[in-house]
Amino acid sequence: MNTESPNPETSGSTPSAEPSGAAPGPETPASTPSEEAKAAGAVELPFQAEVQQVLALVINSLYANQEVFLRELISNASDALDKARFLALTREGVAEQAGEPAILITLDDAARTLTIEDNGIGMTRDEVVQNLGTIARSGSLEFLKANAEAAKQKKDGGKLQLIGQFGVGFYAAFMVASRVDVQTRSMLPGAEPVLWRSSGAGSFTVAPGDREHPGTKIVLHLKDDAREYTKVWRIKEIIRKYSDFVHFPIKVNDEVANRSAALWTLPKSQITEEQHAEFFRHVTGGYEGEKPLLTVHLSIDAPVQFHALLYVPEKAPADMFHKDRRGVRLYAKRVLIVEDCDKLTPMYLRFLRGVVDSEDLSLNVSREMLQENRTLSQIEQQIVKQVLKSLKDLSESEPERYAAFWKEFGRVIKEGVTNDWKNKDAIAELCRFESMNTEAGKVISLRDYVAKMPEAQKEIYYVTGLGRHAVEQSPHLEAFRKRGYDVLFLVDPVDEWFVQSLNEFDKRRLKSVMHGDVDLGAEPEKKDEPEASVDAAVAAVKAALGERVKDVRVSRRLTDSASCLVAAEGDPGANFERIMKLIDQNTGESKRILELNPGHPVVKNLNILAGREPGSERVKQWSELLLDQALLVEGVVQEPAKLVRRIQDLLAQVSSAAVSQS
Numbered sequence: 324m325n326t327e328s329p330n331p332e333t334s335g336s337t338p339s340a341e342p343s344g345a346a347p348g349p350e351t352p353a354s355t356p357s358e359e360a361k362a363a364g365a366v367e368l369p370f371q372a373e374v375q376q377v378l379a380l381v382i383n384s385l386y387a388n389q390e391v392f393l394r395e396l397i398s399n400a401s402d403a404l405d406k407a408r409f410l411a412l413t414r415e416g417v418a419e420q421a422g423e424p425a426i427l428i429t430l431d432d433a434a435r436t437l438t439i440e441d442n443g444i445g446m447t448r449d450e451v452v453q454n455l456g457t458i459a460r461s462g463s464l465e466f467l468k469a470n471a472e473a474a475k476q477k478k479d480g481g482k483l484q485l486i487g488q489f490g491v492g493f494y495a496a497f498m499v500a501s502r503v504d505v506q507t508r509s510m511l512p513g514a515e516p517v518l519w520r521s522s523g524a525g526s527f528t529v530a531p532g533d534r535e536h537p538g539t540k541i542v543l544h545l546k547d548d549a550r551e552y553t554k555v556w557r558i559k560e561i562i563r564k565y566s567d568f569v570h571f572p573i574k575v576n577d578e579v580a581n582r583s584a585a586l587w588t589l590p591k592s593q594i595t596e597e598q599h600a601e602f603f604r605h606v607t608g609g610y611e612g613e614k615p616l617l618t619v620h621l622s623i624d625a626p627v628q629f630h631a632l633l634y635v636p637e638k639a640p641a642d643m644f645h646k647d648r649r650g651v652r653l654y655a656k657r658v659l660i661v662e663d664c665d666k667l668t669p670m671y672l673r674f675l676r677g678v679v680d681s682e683d684l685s686l687n688v689s690r691e692m693l694q695e696n697r698t699l700s701q702i703e704q705q706i707v708k709q710v711l712k713s714l715k716d717l718s719e720s721e722p723e724r725y726a727a728f729w730k731e732f733g734r735v736i737k738e739g740v741t742n743d744w745k746n747k748d749a750i751a752e753l754c755r756f757e758s759m760n761t762e763a764g765k766v767i768s769l770r771d772y773v774a775k776m777p778e779a780q781k782e783i784y785y786v787t788g789l790g791r792h793a794v795e796q797s798p799h800l801e802a803f804r805k806r807g808y809d810v811l812f813l814v815d816p817v818d819e820w821f822v823q824s825l826n827e828f829d830k831r832r833l834k835s836v837m838h839g840d841v842d843l844g845a846e847p848e849k850k851d852e853p854e855a856s857v858d859a860a861v862a863a864v865k866a867a868l869g870e871r872v873k874d875v876r877v878s879r880r881l882t883d884s885a886s887c888l889v890a891a892e893g894d895p896g897a898n899f900e901r902i903m904k905l906i907d908q909n910t911g912e913s914k915r916i917l918e919l920n921p922g923h924p925v926v927k928n929l930n931i932l933a934g935r936e937p938g939s940e941r942v943k944q945w946s947e948l949l950l951d952q953a954l955l956v957e958g959v960v961q962e963p964a965k966l967v968r969r970i971q972d973l974l975a976q977v978s979s980a981a982v983s984q985s
């Protein structure tokens with residue numbers, strides 16, 4: 324299944340006649356004609372280099388789970404039938420489908436063949452060359468990559484396991500067949516029948532075919548050791564295992580072998596976990612054994628009727644950050660409209676995969692019309708509500724599973740707070756962060772944070788930075804730590820946008836410990852000790868640093884360190900500016916405020932010194948050092964050499980004093 328719309332008119336993509344990659348154009352014959360080239364009018368073409376690699380692996384590896392070849396072929400046939408229905412309903416002049424849509428499997432033990440036929444959309448000659456000569460599936464490329472990786476690491480039996488993990492689509496036929504013949508005819512007006520044939524060794528041939536009606540018939544000439552696939556009981560067993568949900572009848576030697584109900588229309592209780600896993604694999608092209616992390620199955624009647632069967636995968640889909648990601652499949656009255664409808668789920672739920680089927684959509688709806696469709700946006704709203712609710716339920720009932728979800732998709736979910744204001748609060752409930760009081764790698768929810776707040780604490784405090792290690796030792800946290808207030812560590816770049824959008828949670832303001840003024844009141848044990856004034860020190864530092872800081876003031880957030888830098892309320896802050904610089908959006912640097920700890924001996928002494936010798940070299944030097952150390956804890960010192968010189972000078976003075984005293 325590729326990600327094109329089944330509607331050739333609206334998909335905007337025209338299948339190219341040219342096989343991509345290393346293969347030459349379709350009319351360039353491969354150098355040595357082989358056995359297969361003998362069909363009348365046949366042209367022999369090489370497979371794209373990657374296909375050859377996939378085929379070599381498929382054919383030469385002992386395949387542990389060979390039977391899945393049938394699932395791949397049935398899946399393709401089912402997709403072809405979906406596309407045919409859509410085309411018949413939306414385009415004039417296409418060839419009529421002969422008979423009811425169905426998938427027919429014929430077994431011939433004597434001839435040792437398995438034939439699978441569908442009366443679906445079929446393929447034109449160009450499409451055959453493109454689809455069966457190059458790699459359509461991203462799964463196959465991943466398979467190649469994973470195989471190369473396994474080979475590098477020399478994993479024992481790596482190949483064996485790998486093929487079990489990745490479906491390789493149509494090419495899986497070569498696991499069991501020594502030759503494959505594809506007779507196909509497209510529904511498109513004027514399309515001629517085509518015969519594609521290959522033994523999977525480097526090349527294939529295309530020749531005029533003899534198919535009368537649209538559809539595709541694939542004959543597998545089975546290998547010696549694949550004779551079991553001519554047995555009816557065996558084939559039925561495989562169909563029940565993998566393809567029971569396919570919503571077209573699959574007939575084996577004329578007997579229906581599957582339930583053929585659209586899985587999403589069945590009552591929840593009737594669907595087994597295995598069926599979900601299999602359907603999930605079908606819609607994601609995921610690998611063997613992969614299961615959904617969460618299933619959301621909805622049947623809604625009002626205001627819009629629709630069924631939705633949606634899955635959250637365990638691992639982020641490879642295309643999650645691509646613009647043209649694969650979305651959810653949209654059906655109207657059981658007819659596939661688009662294979663990747665991105666209008667059904669917002670960007671921050673872009674990891675959802677599955678199917679939506681509505682009675683209230685017109686089959687004629689085109690891709691452009693979908694952009695503005697009211698029904699779709701109503702469906703989307705319902706989906707969002709239900710998915711957010713299901714995630715919340717999961718977080719309560721299975722916190723560990725939820726933690727795995729958050730690790731994989733948390734970053735994406737957080738985007739929702741910035742762009743879905745309607746559901747902002749529900750999304751905020753789902754968010755998790757590390758904090759000063761959590762162990763590294765463990766997270767808490769905003770709700771838990773609020774529940775643990777001491778009575779005196781009024782606001783939710785956070786610090787932003789480039790990682791736990793970068794913020795953990797920050798002097799800005801000192802006063803909070805002393806008072807037993809927790810501080811959230813917002814260390815993901817997206818968190819800067821998150822806090823700009825979420826001003827409050829549970830009626831409590833979110834407040835940066837690095838911004839503006841914080842008034843935590845006096846330290847509990849120091850209630851009656853009034854702080855001595857350090858006005859002279861503040862004035863001296865201000866004079867010494869001049870324009871380099873926005874202001875110098877007394878700090879109420881420091882207990883152990885002498886100084887720290889804070890952003891003025893409303894200013895972007897150093898972390899945000901650093902991120903913008905990293906993504907090449909230099910916003911410049913806004914000046915910050917240097918805060919001095921009035922209880923710190925260095926500040927107290929500077930206060931005395933500034934009174935005695937205002938403007939002296941020593942006073943200037945100490946002032947510089949107070950700024951230097953505030954920058955140093957943030958890991959940004961612009962001129963380290965100057966800093967070292969200042970420290971050396973100071974050490975020289977201190978050491979001389981120490982020696983003369985002793």
Ligand SMILES: Nc1ncnc2c1ncn2[C@@H]1O[C@H](COP(=O)(O)OP(=O)(O)OP(=O)(O)O)[C@@H](O)[C@H]1O
Pocket residue numbers: 324325395398399400403441443444445446454455459460461462491492493494538539608
């Ligand atoms: N029975 C068929 N009828 C019409 N087209 C087919 C049929 N079988 C395969 N194709 C075409 O060949 C293409 C390649 O098939 P293949 O199974 O290798 O990958 P895929 O189905 O695109 O990938 P995936 O299984 O990941 O969705 C399909 O996308 C489809 O266009």
